[in-house]
Amino acid sequence: MQLRKTRDVRIGSVTLGATHPVAVQSMTATRTQDLEATLRQVRLLEEAGADLIRIAIDTKNDVKALAWIRPQTNANLVVDLQENYRLAEQVAPFVQKLRYNPGHLYHLERSKPIAEKVQYLVDVARAYDCALRVGVNCGSVDPDKLSKYASDDSITPMVESALEHCSMLDEMGFDRYVVSLKDSDPNKVIEGNVRFAQVRPDVPLHLGVTEAGMPPDGIIKTRIAFEQLLSRGIGDTIRVSLTLPFEKKGDEVTVGRQILDDIANGRFRSVPKFEQTGLNIISCPSCSRVENEAFIDLAMSVREMTEYAREHRITIAVMGCRVNGPGETDDADLGMWCAPSFVNLKKGPATIGQFTYDEILGRLRTELDRLIEEKSAGHRPA
Numbered sequence: 001m002q003l004r005k006t007r008d009v010r011i012g013s014v015t016l017g018a019t020h021p022v023a024v025q026s027m028t029a030t031r032t033q034d035l036e037a038t039l040r041q042v043r044l045l046e047e048a049g050a051d052l053i054r055i056a057i058d059t060k061n062d063v064k065a066l067a068w069i070r071p072q073t074n075a076n077l078v079v080d081l082q083e084n085y086r087l088a089e090q091v092a093p094f095v096q097k098l099r100y101n102p103g104h105l106y107h108l109e110r111s112k113p114i115a116e117k118v119q120y121l122v123d124v125a126r127a128y129d130c131a132l133r134v135g136v137n138c139g140s141v142d143p144d145k146l147s148k149y150a151s152d153d154s155i156t157p158m159v160e161s162a163l164e165h166c167s168m169l170d171e172m173g174f175d176r177y178v179v180s181l182k183d184s185d186p187n188k189v190i191e192g193n194v195r196f197a198q199v200r201p202d203v204p205l206h207l208g209v210t211e212a213g214m215p216p217d218g219i220i221k222t223r224i225a226f227e228q229l230l231s232r233g234i235g236d237t238i239r240v241s242l243t244l245p246f247e248k249k250g251d252e253v254t255v256g257r258q259i260l261d262d263i264a265n266g267r268f269r270s271v272p273k274f275e276q277t278g279l280n281i282i283s284c285p286s287c288s289r290v291e292n293e294a295f296i297d298l299a300m301s302v303r304e305m306t307e308y309a310r311e312h313r314i315t316i317a318v319m320g321c322r323v324n325g326p327g328e329t330d331d332a333d334l335g336m337w338c339a340p341s342f343v344n345l346k347k348g349p350a351t352i353g354q355f356t357y358d359e360i361l362g363r364l365r366t367e368l369d370r371l372i373e374e375k376s377a378g379h380r381p382a
């Protein structure tokens with residue numbers, strides 16, 4: 001085990017960095033405005049031992065919900081500012097960390113320089129004693145970075161985006177930040193984090209395999225990435241993202257602690273490389289943005305229905321909402337993202353159509369059969 005070299009970053013009562021244990025975090029999956037359900041999930045995650053609990057906030061009503069939840073828990077709360085970074089000022093009084101996504105920041109208020117938006121977030125974080133996370137995600141990388149590299153290189157743009165934001169924050173004299181570089185492919189998570197840590201060994205890293213899917217596959221993918229990174233001294237906090245029923249969400253934390261314990265005691269289970277040999281189902285862990293709670297049943301039904309195709313090297317993605325669903329299904333052979341009353345079905349980046357929750361499995365089966373036929377005939381039409 002190599003030692004970590006990261007500096008300290010305090011987030012409420014938890015400090016990340018080389019001289020502190022690796023922290024375990026998770027995220028609520030309920031609609032944030034469903035007050036009782038969200039508070040119940042915060043308590044479930046606290047009971048499971050989460051060091052940090054993230055809540056997604058998109059609207060002013062979500063902020064009101066957060067204000068209601070805050071006095072009822074001592075948990076270190078983190079807010080995900082994906083689509084609406086301007087809410088930072090309103091949420092910061094209630095939380096210990098703000099996460100922003102450089103890709104989303106790029107798209108919002110296009111006429112404003114990105115550094116100005118980052119400066120705003122730094123000013124808010126300073127004023128309310130918050131830390132920041134620069135959360136770079138494979139499905140939503142800043143297009144200026146993507147266009148500089150070959151389309152099959154998704155790692156360099158992610159690393160470059162993260163490094164650029166670190167430089168901006170450094171120039172602003174703000175060092176209470178951590179970085180994450182996430183992908184649904186554990187090999188890319190490993191490579192992206194290794195490359196980032198080679199340049200910035202001082203910056204604490206939040207590790208995660210996004211849309212890892214359901215147990216046990218989702219746990220296996222996550223374990224492979226964490227074993228490879230933590231054993232090299234990379235990673236200061238982890239989040240295991242699993243598609244789980246709401247009442248089981250605490251499992252993300254217990255699984256994370258189990259993986260950490262196994263690594264600390266030399267119980268490694270991974271081989272150095274994760275080779276996709278058969279069917280790969282990726283699904284998001286769901287969060288307050290999920291557009292229909294039928295999503296979790298749908299993800300599970302997709303796994304059951306596609307069992308017959310498990311020998312085929314095909315990736316199927318199931319995503320819970322329109323925020324990340326459209327972008328993060330592009331790389332899958334077949335992708336679904338959920339809307340309130342229908343499911344969008346895609347083949348690669350192309351949309352096939354919209355189907356009701358009752359129709360979607362049948363149509364997916366048709367498309368999967370067609371794809372298997374195309375692949376066995378040795379071609380895949382664009």
Ligand code: SF4
Pocket residue numbers: 284285286287288289290291319320321322323324325
């Ligand atoms: S895809 Fe949407 S619902 Fe799923 S975790 Fe991401 S933001 Fe939440």
